[in-house]
Amino acid sequence: MAEPVGFFTDTSVCIGCKACEVACKEWNQLEGNKPQFLDSFDNTGALDAQNWRHVQFYDRVPDAPAVEGNGHAWLMMSDVCKHCQVASCMEVCPTGAIVRTEFNTVFIQQDVCNGCRYCISACPFGVIGFNANTGTVHKCTFCYDRLQNNLMPACAKACPTQSIQFGPLSEMQKKADARLAQLHMQGVTQASLYGRDDKVYGGLSAFFLLMDKPEAYGLPNAQNAVLPRRNNRGGYLGGFFTAVVGVVASLVAFRNHRMAEGTSGKGGAAAGRSR
Amino acid sequence: MAEHFIQPPHWEWYILVYFFVAGLAGGSYALGTLLRFSGNPDNEAVARAAFRIALPLLIICPIVLILDLGQPGRFWHMLIDTTPGQTGLIFHNWSPMSVGTWALLIFGFFALVSFLEARALDQRVRGALGGTIVRVLSGGFGLLFNAIGALFGLFIASYTGVLLSVSNQPVWSDTWTLGGLFLVSGLSGSAALLSLSAHAQAGGGNADARVRRADGYFAVMEIVLIVLFFITLGAAGTLPRVLAMPWLILWLIVVVSLVPPLMGLAGGRQAGPAGGMAAGASGSGMATAALVLVGILALRAVVIFSAQI
Numbered sequence: 001m002a003e004p005v006g007f008f009t010d011t012s013v014c015i016g017c018k019a020c021e022v023a024c025k026e027w028n029q030l031e032g033n034k035p036q037f038l039d040s041f042d043n044t045g046a047l048d049a050q051n052w053r054h055v056q057f058y059d060r061v062p063d064a065p066a067v068e069g070n071g072h073a074w075l076m077m078s079d080v081c082k083h084c085q086v087a088s089c090m091e092v093c094p095t096g097a098i099v100r101t102e103f104n105t106v107f108i109q110q111d112v113c114n115g116c117r118y119c120i121s122a123c124p125f126g127v128i129g130f131n132a133n134t135g136t137v138h139k140c141t142f143c144y145d146r147l148q149n150n151l152m153p154a155c156a157k158a159c160p161t162q163s164i165q166f167g168p169l170s171e172m173q174k175k176a177d178a179r180l181a182q183l184h185m186q187g188v189t190q191a192s193l194y195g196r197d198d199k200v201y202g203g204l205s206a207f208f209l210l211m212d213k214p215e216a217y218g219l220p221n222a223q224n225a226v227l228p229r230r231n232n233r234g235g236y237l238g239g240f241f242t243a244v245v246g247v248v249a250s251l252v253a254f255r256n257h258r259m260a261e262g263t264s265g266k267g268g269a270a271a272g273r274s275r
Numbered sequence: 276m277a278e279h280f281i282q283p284p285h286w287e288w289y290i291l292v293y294f295f296v297a298g299l300a301g302g303s304y305a306l307g308t309l310l311r312f313s314g315n316p317d318n319e320a321v322a323r324a325a326f327r328i329a330l331p332l333l334i335i336c337p338i339v340l341i342l343d344l345g346q347p348g349r350f351w352h353m354l355i356d357t358t359p360g361q362t363g364l365i366f367h368n369w370s371p372m373s374v375g376t377w378a379l380l381i382f383g384f385f386a387l388v389s390f391l392e393a394r395a396l397d398q399r400v401r402g403a404l405g406g407t408i409v410r411v412l413s414g415g416f417g418l419l420f421n422a423i424g425a426l427f428g429l430f431i432a433s434y435t436g437v438l439l440s441v442s443n444q445p446v447w448s449d450t451w452t453l454g455g456l457f458l459v460s461g462l463s464g465s466a467a468l469l470s471l472s473a474h475a476q477a478g479g480g481n482a483d484a485r486v487r488r489a490d491g492y493f494a495v496m497e498i499v500l501i502v503l504f505f506i507t508l509g510a511a512g513t514l515p516r517v518l519a520m521p522w523l524i525l526w527l528i529v530v531v532s533l534v535p536p537l538m539g540l541a542g543g544r545q546a547g548p549a550g551g552m553a554a555g556a557s558g559s560g561m562a563t564a565a566l567v568l569v570g571i572l573a574l575r576a577v578v579i580f581s582a583q584i
Contacts, residue, residue, distance in 0.1 A: 219280065254486075
């Protein structure tokens with residue numbers, strides 16, 4: 001097993017240039033969708049089968065004039081598959097198409113996936129998209145082919161500000177800790193790490209330094225970062241108890257007129273089963 | 276309050292049809308078995324009708340499921356591990372889709388055998404096959420066979436709701452009630468179908484009344500589960516999503532569809548034994564059954580589509 005790898009995306013230095021999006025599409029030969037004119041500078045919209053990196057723009061320009069040290073006008077984040085340690089998509093996939101690689105990343109085997117799309121309903125980050133041309137689902141591969149050849153993922157290679165950093169996961173975590181301490185020391189107390197520890201899906205191989213609450217970036221907080229399997233027990237128990245009541249109700253309904261109708265039924269359940 | 280940042284899987288018409296017919300197929304088989312277990316010989320004709328209904332409905336299930344796949348030719352990847360280097364069957368007990376695939380396959384065997392048995396008992400399948408099936412299934416083994424098949428039938432009618440819940444989609448994952456709700460509505464639709472069948476048979480009035488009474492009980496259960504569904508969604512903050520337009524219209528259809536079974540239940544109590552209900556049903560049986568089935572379809576449609584907008 002190779003050493004686990006990680007992305008550390010530091011949103012405090014993201015400038016929204018979208019070089020990561022372009023590099024990802026170039027390397028992975030993604031055609032991309034037709035550009036959309038959305039709010040702010042976003043013309044990608046969301047992560048999907050054609051967009052495995054998506055630079056999010058959140059306009060926070062204050063109504064009041066900015067003052068010194070109050071440069072908190074935009075939030076920008078290069079979003080990507082988080083490669084969760086405990087992955088919702090892997091949990092529900094019925095074919096085993098979604099696997100964990102030797103780099104501890106989450107990978108969709110295109111020759112195994114049959115396009116049932118259950119993983120899309122499970123991914124809490126809205127990462128996975130369906131490609132009608134291939135009939136399968138797609139997401140960031142962590143540039144698996146590049147990793148196998150000791151190359152850095154294309155997005156991290158292209159990032160001009162080192163907002164996206166790549167390396168061994170433990171090394172990335174140390175860098176993140178140092179960067180967070182530095183920001184806190186500078187008085188940027190709202191900065192926090194998302195997915196650095198195991199509170200969100202057991203830890204994320206692609207984790208973030210955020211400048212606001214996770215929800216502000218469209219990320220579930222630790223309370224809402226829950227696995228699909230949590231509903232297995234309740235769902236099946238609900239079905240089971242309904243079945244029990246339904247069976248009893250049916251038997252009551254099917255039997256309770258027997259005396260009044262004068263039919264004997266004494267032959268037992270198998271009595272009627274004859275030609 | 277639950278927060279969701281998720282994409283919809285775009286499960287649409289094929290899945291709606293699947294959820295609908297799976298509920299009816301599983302429910303019909305289960306009711307057929309329970310009619311036999313009731314120990315009432317004049318229920319047997321309706322029980323056979325249930326087994327005759329279950330198989331054709333079940334055959335629709337894999338067809339629509341396969342058509343819904345992005346790669347229909349790879350439907351068998353649900354059953355056999357195709358990951359390079361892996362061999363054998365694939366089964367993930369924590370994934371309802373994986374469990375459901377196997378349950379559907381196994382239930383298919385029970386539905387097929389019971390279908391053939393029902394046809395043989397009706398003298399519609401002749402020769403060695405029909406005779407063998409009837410002989411093997413006579414007596415206690417036949418009841419055991421039906422009971423096991425009914426367990427799978429109940430599971431098929433129910434697990435579709437659990438499948439939705441085991442996700443992170445708004446609405447679906449915010450409630451534990453969908454398994455029960457889909458099951459009881461499937462039973463209700465099956466009862467409506469069997470009521471029609473019983474009504475069409477000479478002397479089937481008593482069985483018809485019993486099935487309609489069961490449908491009344493199912494309607495009561497469905498109302499309780501719908502209330503629980505709303506309560507759980509209210510706690511999660513996603514109730515407004517399912518009560519917005521146009522879903523409100525579908526809910527109205529659901530409510531209207533519950534009225535005939537409830538009236539049948541109340542009417543049956545007033546009229547006493549079955550005859551009164553059967554007589555009252557003569558003119559409107561088909562319309563009532565159709566309304567119940569439309570209600571079941573509406574219920575599934577509102578659950579499936581409202582979560583994906």
